[in-house]
Amino acid sequence: MSDKGRFGIHGGQYISETLMNELIKLExxxxxxxxxxxxxxxxQKLLNEYAGRPSLLYYAEKMTKDLGGAxxxxxxxxxxxxxSHKINNVLGQALLAKKMGKTRxxxxxxxxxxxVATATAAALLGMECxxxxxxxxxxxxxxxxxxMELLGAKVNAVTTxxxxxxxxxxxxxxxxxxxxxxxxxxxxxxxxPHPFPTIVRDFQSVISKEARAQILEAExxxxxxxxxxxxxxxxxxxxxxxxxxxxEVELIGCEAGGRGVDTPxxxxxxxxxxxxxxxxxxxxxxQDKYGQIAPVYSISAGLDYPGIGPEHAYxxxxxxxxxxxxxxxxxVNAFEYLSRTEGIIPAIESAHAVAQAMKIAKDYxxxxxxxxxxxxxxxKDVAAIARYRGVDLHD
Amino acid sequence: xxxxxxxxxxxxxxxxxxxAFIGFLTAGDPDADSSVKFILxxxxxxxxxxxxxxxxxxxxxxxxxxxxxxxxxxxNGMTTDGVFDIVRRVRQESDIPLCFMTYANxxxxxxxxxxxxxxxxxxxxxxxxxxxxxxxxxxMEGPANAHNVAVISMVSPTSEDRIKNIxxxxxxxxxxxxxxxxxxxRNEIKTDLDSIIAHIREVTDTPCAIGFGISTPEQxxxxxxxxxxxxxxxxxVRIIEKYGKEAAPYLYDYIKSMKDSVASVx
Numbered sequence: 001m002s003d004k005g006r007f008g009i010h011g012g013q014y015i016s017e018t019l020m021n022e023l024i025k026l027e028x029x030x031x032x033x034x035x036x037x038x039x040x041x042x043x044q045k046l047l048n049e050y051a052g053r054p055s056l057l058y059y060a061e062k063m064t065k066d067l068g069g070a071x072x073x074x075x076x077x078x079x080x081x082x083x084s085h086k087i088n089n090v091l092g093q094a095l096l097a098k099k100m101g102k103t104r105x106x107x108x109x110x111x112x113x114x115x116v117a118t119a120t121a122a123a124l125l126g127m128e129c130x131x132x133x134x135x136x137x138x139x140x141x142x143x144x145x146x147x148m149e150l151l152g153a154k155v156n157a158v159t160t161x162x163x164x165x166x167x168x169x170x171x172x173x174x175x176x177x178x179x180x181x182x183x184x185x186x187x188x189x190x191x192x193p194h195p196f197p198t199i200v201r202d203f204q205s206v207i208s209k210e211a212r213a214q215i216l217e218a219e220x221x222x223x224x225x226x227x228x229x230x231x232x233x234x235x236x237x238x239x240x241x242x243x244x245x246x247x248e249v250e251l252i253g254c255e256a257g258g259r260g261v262d263t264p265x266x267x268x269x270x271x272x273x274x275x276x277x278x279x280x281x282x283x284x285x286x287q288d289k290y291g292q293i294a295p296v297y298s299i300s301a302g303l304d305y306p307g308i309g310p311e312h313a314y315x316x317x318x319x320x321x322x323x324x325x326x327x328x329x330x331x332v333n334a335f336e337y338l339s340r341t342e343g344i345i346p347a348i349e350s351a352h353a354v355a356q357a358m359k360i361a362k363d364y365x366x367x368x369x370x371x372x373x374x375x376x377x378x379x380k381d382v383a384a385i386a387r388y389r390g391v392d393l394h395d
Numbered sequence: 396x397x398x399x400x401x402x403x404x405x406x407x408x409x410x411x412x413x414x415a416f417i418g419f420l421t422a423g424d425p426d427a428d429s430s431v432k433f434i435l436x437x438x439x440x441x442x443x444x445x446x447x448x449x450x451x452x453x454x455x456x457x458x459x460x461x462x463x464x465x466x467x468x469x470x471n472g473m474t475t476d477g478v479f480d481i482v483r484r485v486r487q488e489s490d491i492p493l494c495f496m497t498y499a500n501x502x503x504x505x506x507x508x509x510x511x512x513x514x515x516x517x518x519x520x521x522x523x524x525x526x527x528x529x530x531x532x533x534x535m536e537g538p539a540n541a542h543n544v545a546v547i548s549m550v551s552p553t554s555e556d557r558i559k560n561i562x563x564x565x566x567x568x569x570x571x572x573x574x575x576x577x578x579x580x581r582n583e584i585k586t587d588l589d590s591i592i593a594h595i596r597e598v599t600d601t602p603c604a605i606g607f608g609i610s611t612p613e614q615x616x617x618x619x620x621x622x623x624x625x626x627x628x629x630x631x632v633r634i635i636e637k638y639g640k641e642a643a644p645y646l647y648d649y650i651k652s653m654k655d656s657v658a659s660v661x
Contacts, residue, residue, distance in 0.1 A: 004530065014499050014526045016456050017561075018551040018575060160462055161453065170455050177456070178576030180553060277499040277526070278453065290475045291504025292452040 005194020008317055010310035013193040015280045019173075022180045027195040029100045034202065039099065046091045050124065051081045053088075053206065057214035057371070063341050070224055070364035072357060075211045075373045077235060078346060084376030085207060085235040086117035090186060092203035094121035097184030104128040104183040108172040110137055110165035110231065111302035111349065112144025113376050114188030119153035121186075129153040132172040134164040137301045144380055162295040165231070165305045169279055189232025190309035193280030197310050204238025211371055212242045224364050225250035228373035229352040230323065231267070231303035233312045235375035240321060250322065253312060254352040256298030257325030267296035269308040270316055270323035278306075283313040299328040299388065302349040302376075326352040332388055334358055335378060347376030348384065399543045403492040404520045404567040407444035408602040408623050415624030416441060416615070416654040417604055418631050419496060421448040421464035422481050423473025429640045431484045437631075438491040440647040441654030443624070446523060449478045449497035456498075456525035458579025460629040464636065475501055475510075482517045494521035494547060494567075499535070507538035515542035521567045523547045529561050540566075550595065550603075551575075552586040562595040568602040569595060571622060573609065579629050581608030588621050612656035619657040627653060 005011045013023060033039040047053040056079060060072040077085035094105060105122045106129070109115030115131040122129035131148050135157040138145050148155050161167040169192075176185040187196045190204070208226070215223050226243055228236035230253035243249045258266035266272055269284050276285040278293060286294035286306040298304045308323075315321035326334075331348055334355035339345045346354055350373070357372050364370065378385075386393045407415045418437045422430050430447075437445055450468040454461060482493065495514070502510050502524065514522070522544055527535055529548065536546045545567030550558055552575055562569060571591060573584045592603055605618040606626030615625040634649055635642045 013528065013530055015528060016525045016551070017528050017549045017557075018553050018572060020528050020530070021553045021555055021557060160466075166453065170453050173455050174458075174577050180575070274504075277503050279455075280526070285500075287500070287504065289504075291500040291502075292469065293500070 005198060007311045007314035010281065010283045010313040011194055011197060012282050013280060014277050014282065015193040016177055018177045019180065023193055023195065025100070029096060030195055030199050033096055033099055039095065043092055043095055046095070047088065047206065051087045051091060052079060054210045055079055057211055057218065059218065060342050063338070066341060067358060067361035069362035069366065071219070071369040072361060073215060073218070073223070073369055073371045074344065075207060075239065075371055077207060078344070078350070078374045078377035082113070082117045082120050083379070084113040084117065084347065085204060085238060086114040086188060087120070088206055088238065089188065089200050089203040089234060090114070090117040090121045093184065093186045093199065094125050094127065097186065098125055098127065100184065102182055102184040104130070105186045106130045106132065106172055106175055106183055107186040107188055108165065108168035109133050109188065110168065110304055111300065111347070111380060112137070112141040112148070113302060113347070115148050115153070115155070116144055116151070118186050119148040119151035122153065123151045130175070131155045132158055132168040132175065134162070134168050135159050136163040137165065137168070140301050140384060141380055165301065166293065189234040190237040190311060191232040191279060191281060191307060197281065200234050201237045201241060201311060204234050205241040207235065207238035207373060208240060208242035211239065215369060215371060219369050222246050222249050223371045224368040225252055225370045226373070227252045227254065227353045227356050227370060229254045229303060229349045229375060230308060230312060231256065231305045231349065232307070233309040235373050237309060237311060239373040240315070244320060251315065251320065252356060253321055253323040254326045254356045255323055256300055256303035256352060257327040258297045258299070260327055261325045265297040266325070267298040267304050267306065268325035269306065271325045273306070281310045283310045284308055299331065299384065300348045300352065302347070303352065324356060326355045330355040332385060335381070335385055344374065345378035346374050347378050348381040350375045399540060399545055399566065402520050402543055402545060402567065403490070404444065404494070404545055407492045408568060414619035414657045414660050415443040415602070415604060416650070416657045417444045417446060417606070417624055417626040418442040418650055419446040419448060419626065419628035420631055420635060421450055421461060421468050422478040423450060423468035423471060424464040424632070424635055425467055425639050426471055427473065427477055427481050430481045432643050433635065433646055434485050435489055436643045436647050437650055438489050440650035442491065442650055444492040444494060446494050446496045446626070446628070447478065447482065449475055449495055449501055451498040451501055454498060456577055458577040458629060460632050460636065461578050464632045475505055479513050479517060482519060486518055490518070493519050494523055495519055496523040499524055499526045502535065507535055511539045511542035511544050514544045519544060521545040521547050523549070523570060525549065529557065550591060558591060558594045559598050562599045562601065565599060565601045568604050568623070570626065571603050571605045573605050573607045573618065578607055580610040584608050584614065592622055612652050615653050616656045616660055620660045625657055
């Protein structure tokens with residue numbers, strides 16, 4: 001086992017030989033540009049002037065009073081251009097790809113947020129763009145498909161397997177191995193083969209870099225806990241990263257429990273998965289006793305993934321972060337709660353983190369604080385929530 | 396190259412200087428009984444080595460034809476233990492060299508030591524794992540070699556300066572990937588395979604077989620003339636897809652024509 005790109009026993013580069021040299025070139029380019037002042041200035045300019053960073057850290061006063069415990073702060077990644085944290089990573093990778101001489105971006109997407117962000121960056125930087133999305137997700141998130149097409153991207157509906165996020169990753173990998181010369185695979189989460197988990201984490205760590213300074217400014221001390229939803233885990237990794245050395249800050253990742261972790265209709269990897277090798281990495285995966293990847297389920301297309309990024313698996317192993325499952329029902333309740341209480345409609349993914357805060361806030365003293373990463377906005381989910389509640393929306 | 400005990404792979408490349416023909420099928424497609432019959436028929440028709448695919452839910456290196464074979468096999472209930480049972484039945488009638496072809500996770504999850512000890516017991520000579528590249532193969536190769544199973548290395552059109560390192564440590568044979576992308580039938584193979592093979596030859600005499608995209612006797616002959624053999628997967632799986640349980644005679648005819656073509660190369 002090579003120690004390259006390892007987080008404890010997790011990570012690595014379990015990928016076809018055809019892609020190995022491309023990953024090595026990507027790593028070399030990243031190692032060079034991450035220390036290049038010109039690259040960083042260019043990226044910072046895009047983040048500030050195009051994506052709208054820094055994002056707000058909003059004190060949710062009504063929610064705080066209602067829950068009766070720790071002060072609740074919301075890290076408003078939903079206010080970024082394109083409506084989620086995905087743009088942080090995409091702008092970084094797209095700029096890197098451009099420096100590498102690539103002219104085309106491909107990406108997988110679940111809920112469509114990463115696909116929209118990638119299509120946006122491609123439009124801005126004048127690159128060709130092709131998105132792979134499970135057919136089931138193209139139906140659940142039809143609006144996002146049209147958004148991507150508006151932005152000039154081609155959207156491929158993936159009809160293999162469970163027709164969701166993992167199948168979209170499979171097809172994006174297949175396409176990349178077919179065409180590496182001019183194409184960068186803009187992976188959307190802290191997963192896949194090295195160097196992706198590190199690159200994506202670094203580009204997303206802006207979330208905790210800002211949040212840490214913002215909470216110190218507002219409260220004069222660190223938060224008691226940081227809570228974020230976890231599918232592959234990019235917003236959570238970004239929200240946790242700069243707090244990892246602050247041992248007193250609890251880090252809580254919220255997995256998609258689906259219809260419950262005691263049912264097969266779940267995507268909670270830490271709660272129900274086991275160690276495996278898939279999508280280029282060693283980590284925890286939902287799988288059967290023969291190592292066949294399980295057909296997972298969640299109401300949230302963005303968390304509907306049978307694995308978790310290798311650095312999260314490591315944080316779990318060493319006990320630095322805790323991972324808890326949140327059911328569909330809890331997430332939908334939290335979706336409605338935040339909408340009514342604070343006038344903020346969160347993505348159904350982010351609502352998983354809100355649900356955990358609703359459960360635990362009262363256990364913390366009133367002079368402590370909790371940061372919830374609101375990773376995206378919920379406009380895309382309104383129709384699905386209506387369906388969940390049995391409301392028939394006519395267009 | 397290490398020398399594994401009683402490993403039959405070298406036999407596949409040592410039939411009085413004739414080139415090798417290697418055939419692939421997915422175990423359990425459409426069912427276990429058919430797989431046993433097909434493997435024996437393929438051996439009879441002239442395959443020098445047979446690659447048996449252990450189905451995986453997410454075969455990321457495969458094109459549509461083999462992806463669908465994986466789905467057919469798994470949805471008919473095939474498991475890793477079921478594949479071992481297929482090999483056990485084949486071994487009662489044939490000592491043809493056999494390799495498994497699968498993905499890292501089914502082997503890892505079974506337990507490397509337990510998996511390769513079964514391979515040794517049943518006489519499986521090698522394993523091809525497309526998501527276990529040079530940098531990572533050590534964790535699998537240790538237990539595999541301890542049970543006299545070769546981990547087959549792959550070289551691809553993008554391997555460039557990696558070719559020599561891969562070739563130096565290769566066991567059994569070297570799987571030269573003819574084209575970019577995934578498995579599947581191709582009309583044309585454009586990679587400069589002569590140069591890849593020449594780089595390999597500078598550092599090792601381990602046999603090289605070319606696979607990915609080969610379906611016609613003409614292609615097989617051309618690939619065999621550049622190397623030590625040709626590997627065919629998707630074209631065989633397509634016959635199984637088309638004829639289902641009745642595929643045996645069609646497999647025989649196809650493989651015989653391919654083997655004859657490969658064998659005509661000196």
